[in-house]
Amino acid sequence: MSSFPTQPDKEFKEYVYDQLARIGKVLSSPQRLIIMNILSQSEHTVEELAKYANQSIANVSRHLQVLKSVNLVKVRRDGKHMQYSLTNKNTIEFYLRFKVLAWEHLAELRTAVQEISRSPTRADQIDRAELLKKIEDGDAILLDVRPGREYGESHLPGSVSIPLEELETRLEELDSDKTIVAYCRGQFCILADRAVEILRSQGYEAKRTDENIMDWMVNGIPLNSDKDTDNEEK
Numbered sequence: 001m002s003s004f005p006t007q008p009d010k011e012f013k014e015y016v017y018d019q020l021a022r023i024g025k026v027l028s029s030p031q032r033l034i035i036m037n038i039l040s041q042s043e044h045t046v047e048e049l050a051k052y053a054n055q056s057i058a059n060v061s062r063h064l065q066v067l068k069s070v071n072l073v074k075v076r077r078d079g080k081h082m083q084y085s086l087t088n089k090n091t092i093e094f095y096l097r098f099k100v101l102a103w104e105h106l107a108e109l110r111t112a113v114q115e116i117s118r119s120p121t122r123a124d125q126i127d128r129a130e131l132l133k134k135i136e137d138g139d140a141i142l143l144d145v146r147p148g149r150e151y152g153e154s155h156l157p158g159s160v161s162i163p164l165e166e167l168e169t170r171l172e173e174l175d176s177d178k179t180i181v182a183y184c185r186g187q188f189c190i191l192a193d194r195a196v197e198i199l200r201s202q203g204y205e206a207k208r209t210d211e212n213i214m215d216w217m218v219n220g221i222p223l224n225s226d227k228d229t230d231n232e233e234k
Helices: 010-026 030-039 046-053 057-069 089-105 107-116 128-137 148-153 164-169 191-201 213-218 226-233
Strands: 073-078 081-086 140-144 179-183 206-208
Touching (some): 030 057, 046 081, 128 140, 191 206
Antiparallel strands (some): 073 081
């Protein structure tokens, strides 16, 4: 016997909206939103997600199962590892629009970002127009400080990859005569802030930009991928 209504009546209406509410319930967890933000960049294993989200493997596993129960996350086997990602492009765009909606409607969120924007690492940010000009003129190096896997999946054109955890040991790879512009996963991410702190402490002129791959994707601006390079070499 069917467990859902078969006629357009009150029962049907209640059932439909109950299904819609399942998504809302899943999104009510800050920890799951953090996981979704990381997965919007590229697929990851449970262990990687636990590391980047600063959560235990057990907790991440539980959150992934909840996300998977409403098809916001999918999983594939890669040898001995299980790789998790957001289900498809629509899911990624939904998550991005969700953040935009929160930004537009929550004054508390905007206030928090405005307050942190006064910090030294964010006080002199570079916007898209200035960033593109500096790169075109050869005056800046665009530095992607996300994990290397996320860079390989998709990155801003012209950027170089040095994951934050490797930055202090790879500083010699950066031209000290140029401005280093660091980016990460967007305005709510603090990886670029940490990178700017490290760079400035070593005498580099460093700035942060909120530009990120998701914003460029939504706006139809081309991105680069290591997959593209691999295909060209073949």
